[in-house]
Amino acid sequence: MSSFLLTGPAIEPLSLSEAKAFLRVEHSEDDQVISALIAGARTHIETQSQVALITQAWRIVLDCWPQRGRIVVRPGPFKSLHAARFYDLNSNAHAIDTQVWREFRHWPQRQSAAANSQAARQHQRRHR
Numbered sequence: 001m002s003s004f005l006l007t008g009p010a011i012e013p014l015s016l017s018e019a020k021a022f023l024r025v026e027h028s029e030d031d032q033v034i035s036a037l038i039a040g041a042r043t044h045i046e047t048q049s050q051v052a053l054i055t056q057a058w059r060i061v062l063d064c065w066p067q068r069g070r071i072v073v074r075p076g077p078f079k080s081l082h083a084a085r086f087y088d089l090n091s092n093a094h095a096i097d098t099q100v101w102r103e104f105r106h107w108p109q110r111q112s113a114a115a116n117s118q119a120a121r122q123h124q125r126r127h128r
Contacts (some may be wrong), residue, residue: 002061003074009054012038021112 012035019034022025046052052075060073065086084096 001071001074003058004059004061006059007057009042009052009056011054012042012044013053014038048074051076055079 011026016038017037019038025034025036028111042053056072056075058075060071062071066072073086081098084098086096087093
């Protein structure tokens, strides 16, 4: 699975003024360095923990459907899904109803792929 950052965070979890107060820096000569260190620290924490600290937009690409039938979105936490599609053997794109994904995204971690598939089929029958 590959993750591509589409839109980075609009702000950092720590402001420049907060960092300068903590560091007891009163001049502005090092503002760019301090800002870069804040962004670098956030990026490092997000990479190591696979958790986004600030809202971001990502594109997730898989080469094949996961064996367990579940897509684990990283970095998390997963907030919203804007579009989903898969490609058939002839490279034709097919849209997936994002409402189905929203309804099933809170399934318990231990639920099996078979149970997920069965629940998805039941959902499809109800909404025909």
